[in-house]
Amino acid sequence: MSTSTSTSTTTTTDDAALKATHRAMWALGNYAAVASEIIAPLGPVLVEAARIGPGQRVHDVAAGSGNVAIPAARTGADVVATDLTPELLDRGREAAEAEGLTLTWKVADAEDLPCDDGEFDTVVSCVGVMFAPHHQAVADHLVRVVRPGGTIGLLSWTPEGFIGQMFATMKPYAPPPPPGAQPPPLWGHVDHVRELFGDRATIDSAVQQDLVVDQFATPQHFVDFFKANYGPTIAVYRHIADDPERVAALDADLRALAERFDRGTDRTVLDWEYLLLTATRT
Template identity: 65%
Template sequence: MTETMRTSRTESDRALKAKHRAMWALGDYPAVATEVIGELGTILVAACEVGPGDHVLDIAAGSGNAAIPAALTGADVVASDLTPELFADGRARAAARGADVEWMEADAEDLPFADARFDVVLSCVGIMFAPHHQDAADELVRVCRPGGRIGLISWTPEGFIGQMFATMKPFAPAPPPGAQPPPLWGNVDHVRGLLGERVTDVTARRQTVRVDRFATPEAWLEYFKAKYGPTIAVYRSLAAEPGRVADLDRALLTFAAGFAGDGGAMEWEYLLLTARRT
């Protein structure tokens, strides 16, 4: 690769990361993490058997959905994220619960930590949104000590969030070259391929989180249009095309209606994967 090509890639990656940071700062992701899927962080911490004295890294931690319950076990926890705008809410919630968490801005694809630094490395619907999956997986494995635990919760392609992204795709700007779809992290074969022989004792199971926050598909859509960064970003890209906005509204309402049960409750599927660093 020539120096010009390296510089071009670096510049394009920098621009892409800036776009991702801005997207997750839109709306109110901390509200989504606590009001809609708050239990997922505790589930992941329990699956990783986090306990007192563990050195834990939560990658793409957001406002600390997993980092805070990890710290409450007595672990020494670093919460890293590309979007530090999310940390203010996390710090406030951690303080309210008496959790001691270190917050650090960091790119999941280029973590500022030494090799084998952590006993447990986890990510709760976070690392899956890093655009270059292999780069992120390599960093995740690198910072975990030999024998350490790795834990991931990721939305599946077939589940609610995976299908939401599939529904929005025809309306969204084309992704940059090399960027991979986030829900691939919810495919166990894909994740096994990313981690390779660097891990052992892999366990993976599909589970669901019950979401009963929304009485109707319309209530869900208005909430996600106001609070969920990826949804907000797609609608903003269509701001000059009211017809397309209306089409997207209809597509998302039809999609959500297919998942809604009694009283509007939905089951959102995710992949829970744990492993040990070889």
Template identity: 65%
Template sequence: MDELKQKHRAMWALGDYPAVASDVIPELGEVLVKACNVGPGQQVLDVAAGTGNAAVPAALAGAQVVASDLTPELLATGKAAAPVALEWREADAEALPFEDASFDVVMSVVGVMFAPHHQAAADELVRVCRPGGTIGLISWTPAGFIGQMFKTMKPYAPPPPPGAQPPPLWGDLEHVTALLGDRVTDVVAERRTVHVGNFADGAEFRDFFKRVYGPTIAAYRNLADRPEDAAALDRALAELGDGPDGRDWEYLLLTAVRA
């Protein structure tokens, strides 16, 4: 594994991302499973599955499911808590260890969007999906709350490596359809929001993400010897959390059929 992937794996092992998946956005997995019409007998791959936010409901729907992720700590947490049997597999979204056309459904909930090289990840989603199978994605949008959060953190975070693209671009319909190209048909896309009522105010949102969310933790670690910048980021994230989008986080739900 190259240095960039090692850093990504370590970042997502920071804090407690399972708390975000289970306490803040638990319903997103079920939304995608329903949109992909997952059912008994299907072979399903959840890419960048984390703790199985989509993989578990897919397995509960009767599918044979593989949950793959770059970060083994997340897989271990998901496996320990899963109420149903499925396969947990460490894998890089940009180099999936599966044969061509292996799955009836290939999906990802705010996961594959964080792979640094978007085209490589999209190529893998398409490659492992059988012709006539479904590709389903939920991604935070650039203009939505999480997209704004990444924009807010950008001046304070370590610079991205050469060639890496911003994760929220996956929430831009034009960008993601260009990635998939004419290898898919029947694209259905809809912007939706997930209501988040976990936080009393912006400060509580900020403190939660400082404690549990890998990219936010990494940004603050980058400011360890810059207390004035850390204080500025504190203020900016609290203001964002108090803003009009703080309780309704926009995402793009997209499904497509492998040509």
């Protein structure tokens, strides 16, 4: 076997293993609870920003349990929802059927979308594609599958905001990222997204906004909820499970993070900053 063939095979094998790890991580806990109980307002925000409406062909990439796909379908749009994790799509399908909505749900990698060029009028992702490891590959497919003149709509946590800081807090306790993987919150900087798109898409709007989260009674309640439901947090705790001192330290660090952001009085109130961006395919 030639060196180039051997390297290509190794890269493919490593990437498959990485994607399997990502798929398993997001199946941990109960992300659908996070989507429905905490971040549900974000879906309609992105639907409105992307001007989704009746008859449009819409692709929700890294759709999870349908945080954007379902409100998009409510407008009368023809929606395809894809995600790497089938367990999340199953939850979304159940929720859509309960409302009498018909969507297409497909397992697919955001870095290798099985779609035709220019197939969609609008392509969106709400705190979804930002977690794919290879940002340029994702951007290339977002641009490829939307038609010229079509809309790309993205909602991403910022590095400086609460969730970006949560990932920074967990980083010292997590295993090292695989080679080539980029930090998810980079998608929360407009310059990063502009560089990824290049001259293939023109950014029309990019605004930082806050999701007000007041569902947690205390900072400790936030820690407990994420330890039980949020795949990335669960994965980090599993990584240090054999070291009680590090587990206790991460508990304290996450609680301190919530205390730092808490502006509530009778209960915890947190502002989770995100970047809301829309672009037009050139």
